[in-house]
Amino acid sequence: MPSIVRNLIIAVVAWAAVSAAPSATAASEKSAQGLPSIATKTTGTQRFDGFLPLYWNSDEGKLYLEIPRPEMSLLYLTTLTQGLGSNDVGLDRGQVSDAKLVRFERIGPKVLLVQPNLGFRAVSDSADERRAVEQSFAESVLFGFTVVAVEGERVLVDASDFAVRDGHDAISSIARAEQGSYKFDKDRSAVHLPGTKAFPRNTEIEATVTLAGEGSGQFVKDVTPTPQAISLRERYSFIALPEPGYVPRLAQPGSGYIELNYADYATPIDAPLIQHLILRHRLQKKDPAAAISDAVQPIVYYLDRGAPPPIRDALLEGARWWNQAFEAAGYRNAFQVELLPEDADPLDVRYNIIQWVHRATRGWSYGSAVNDPRTGEIIKGNVTLGSLRARYDYLIAEGLLSPYGDRGEAGAVDPAMQKLVMARLSQLAAHEIGHTLGLLHNYIASRDGRTSVMDYPQPLVTLKADGTVDLSDAYTAGIGAWDKVAIDYGYREFPAGSDESAALAGILRKAQAQGIGFLTDEDARPAGAAHPDVSLWDNGRDNAAELRRMMVVRKAALARFGENAIRRGRPLASIEEALVPLYLYHRYQIDATAKALGGLRYVYALRGDGQTPVQAVPAAEQQQALDALIETLQPAVLRLSPALLAQLPPRPPGWPGTRELFARSTGLTFDATAPAVAASTLTISALLQPERAARLVQQQALDRSQPGFETIVDRLIAASFDGSVKTGIDQEIRNAQQVIIVQKLITLAGKGSSPAVRGIALLKLEKLRTRGPKAAGTSDGQALLIADLIRRFQSATDPAAGASPEPKLPAGPPLGD
Secondary structure: OOHHHHHHHHHHHHHHHHHHOOOHHHHHHHOOOOOOOHHHHOOOOEEEOOOOOEEEEOOOOEEEEEEOOOOOEEEEEEEEEEOOOOOOOOOOOOOEOOOEEEEEEEEOOEEEEEEOOOOEEOOOOOHHHHHHHHOOOOOEEEEEEEEEEEEOOEEEEEOHHHHOOOOOOHHHHHHHOOOOOEEEOHHHOEEOHHHOEEOOOEEEEEEEEEEEEOOOOHHHHHHOOOOOEEEEEEEEEEEOOOOOOOOOOEOOOOOOEOEEEEEEOOOOOOOOOEEEEEOEEOOOEOOOOOOOEEEOOOEEEEEOOOOOOOHHHHHHHHHHOHHHHHHHOOEEOOEEEEEOOOOOOOOOOOOEEEEEEOOOOOOOOEEEEEEOOOOOEEEEEEEEEEOHHHHHHHHHHHHHHOOOOOOOOOOOOOHHHHHHHHHHHHHHHHHHHHHHOOEOOOOOOOOOOOOOOOOOOOOOOEEOOOOOEEOOOOOOOOOOHHHHHHHHHHHOOOOOOOOHHHHHHHHHHHHHHOOOOOOOHHHHOOOOOOOOOOOOOOOOOOHHHHHHHHHHHHHHHHHHOOHHHOOOOOOHHHHHHHHHHHHOOOHHHHHHHHOOOOOEEEOOOOOOOOOOOEEEOOHHHHHHHHHHHHHOOOHHHHOOOHHHHOOOOOOOOOOOOOOOOOOOOOOOOOOOOHHHHHHHHHHHHHHOOHHHHHHHHHHHHHOOOOOOHHHHHHHHHHHHHOOOOOOHHHHHHHHHHHHHHHHHHHHHHOOOOOHHHHHHHHHHHHHHHOOHHHHHOOOHHHHHHHHHHHHHHHHOOOOOOOOOOOOOOOOOOOOOO
C-alpha cells in the first residue's frame, strides 16, 4: 500500500476518533445554563427519528435539531427538490451541492456548524503536524444555532432559521444568469414537512423558499406563474460519515477519473506537495483471491419512477451496461439497476438515484456524486436526465427522414425513429452514471472507434444504396473498451502484497499499446483547442473525410426535406423546427475539422514511458481539412430550394419563434439567407479563431512547409470575394460571408490576438478596403459597405471599434449530453 494512502487512512481514523470523543467542556456548561431537558422541551412535538432526530412544534412553527454529541463530524450538502425548470438559470430539480465535511462545535449557548479547510492538510499520525496546518489556514463557520435544551451529551438546537433560508444560494444563480435581483422573503417561506425526514444515515430538512424581486429576465418569465415571486424547495442534508475500511486510490495522468486534490504539508521535501485521489464507490470482493467474485456489497442504482415507458426500459438497459465493465474487472453482478421502490425517497443517502427531470427548454443532463471530501469515497450517485433530450433526438430524426409521406397523419412512431431515440437514451443513462462512478469525459473515443460512453456521440448516419438515410447504426449498444479500462483502474481489487501503483500503471500501458486513448474536457472544449482527434459530437479518424461524408448525407436529406417532415394538421411554419438540426447537421464536425489547422497531437506522457508527447499535424492533413472547410462555404451547398421556401409561411399566433430557429432580418417572413449566414458563421469563426491563428503563425515560423495564418485568410478571401456566382441568392450568401470575414478580421486586428496575427489581419483589411467593386466581384453598394466597415475600424481610437456581435445562431449544445 502506498505510504500516502496508509497515512491518509491513519488520519481519517484519528479524525473519526476525535469526532466520537465526549466533550468535557460541553458537559460542564449544560447544568450551569439552566436549560430544560430535551424530553421536556419536545413534549407535544412531532418527532422524526433517525441519524439526527428532528422535532416539529406546530404551535410555535419551530423546528428543533438534536445533536447526539458536540464536536461530532459529518457531511453537509444542499439540494433543490423543486427546481425552477430553466436550463439557462440552472436551478434544476435534484441539483446537489458539493458535500462538505463539517463539525458541530458547542460554545456556551451556541452550536457552530464549522467547515474545516481540507484543501490544506498534514496527512500524518502526528497531531502536532496536523494542528500546524489546521491553524495556518482559515475555516468557514456556515451557521450558528441557539441551544434550547440539553440532556447528557445530547444538545437540542433551534434549526428554524437554518431551515427557512436560501441556503442553496439560488439568488446568486438567478443573478449570474442576469434574470433579475431577488431577495429571500421570510414571510412567504416555511418548513416543508413532507420533505423533512430522518433516515438511518442521513437527516433531511426541507423548506419552501420564496425569492421576491422584479422578475425582469425572460428565462424566469418563461417558467414561473408570477415572476416577482419564485418559490423553490430547498433541502439541507446531514449525512453520517462512512464506516471505516475504505482504501483511497491514487490518480495517475490518463486514468480518466475525477480527482480529489489537496496539498499535503506532511510529505517529504522530495515528494510532491499536491496529492491526487480518484473518486470511486467502495467495492470489495467476497473472495479477494478469486478471479471473479461476488461483491461484499454491490453498487445499486435506482431509476426514478417518473420516467415513462418505453423510455424507462431504455434507461434501465443503458444503465445496466456498466455491469459488463465490472465483470471485466473481476466482479460478478457488482453493478445493479432497479426501479426505485414506491416508498423510497430519492434523497435517502442509501439510494443511488437516476432522476428524470423536466425543463421548459432542452438542456444538459448531469452525473454528480456525494463523496467524502477526506478520501474521495463516493457515498451516493445522483444522475439528472433532461426529458427533452428524447424530443430533440426525435426532431433530428424527423429532419433526416422526412418520414410522414404524402398523407402525414398522426399515428404510431416510425420504428427507425423510435429506435434512434431509445438508443440515445440508453447511451445517455450510461454516460451520466459513468460520472457518478467517478469517470471524466473521454472525447478521443470517437477516433478510436466509439470506445467509450463517456464521449459525446454524434449519431452515425449513413446512406442506403437507394440514397435514403439509414439510422440503423446511429449509436452503439453496450459499454466501450475504454470504459472497461477505466473501471479496471478504479475498482480492481489487487492481491495482498501487490505493488498497486505499478499494477495501475500497467493497466494504462496495456490500453495505450492497444490504441485505446484518453483525453478530456480541457483538450476538447476551448474554442481554440489544438488536438484534431478530441472533439464533442464528432465521428471517425479522418475529420475532413467525415465532414465531406456528412455533407453528402445532409444533401440527400435536404433533397427530400419539406412538409413530409411534419405531421398533417401542424402549421407549415413548424417545418423550420426540423430544418434547423438538419441544415446545421455538420456544425460539430466543422469544429473537429478545424482543429487540424495549427493542430498538435499529444498524450499525457510521463517521463520514461516511451510515448511521443507532441506531434504537429502533417501539412497534407491540414490542407485536406482546409479544403473540406472551404467547401462548406459554397453557395450551392448553402442555398435552400425555392420549393422549400414556398412552404414556409410566417408563424401563426400561439407558435412564437424561439432561439432554436434561425434569426431573421425580414420581420415575420422566413429569411432565405439566414440559414446560410448561420452555417457560414460557424465555418469562418472556426478558421479565424484567435488562438488557432496564433498557432498557425508559430507553426509556419518553425516549419516553412506547414500552412500559416496568412494561407487561411487568403483561401477564405478567394472563396468569398473572387469569381462569379450563378444566382442572385448565391450572391446574397457571398455578400453575407464577406461581411462576416471582415468583422472577424477586425476582431483579430483589434485586441486579444498575438501581434503577428494582428499585423496580418490589418494587412488583409487594408487590401480589402482598396479592392474596389470590380476587383471584388460585388456590387457597388457591397464594396462601399466593406470599405466603410474597414474605415470605421481604422479611424477609431478603440481597437475593438467596427467589430459587431456575431450573427445569432440557433441554439447548439447540448446536442446529445
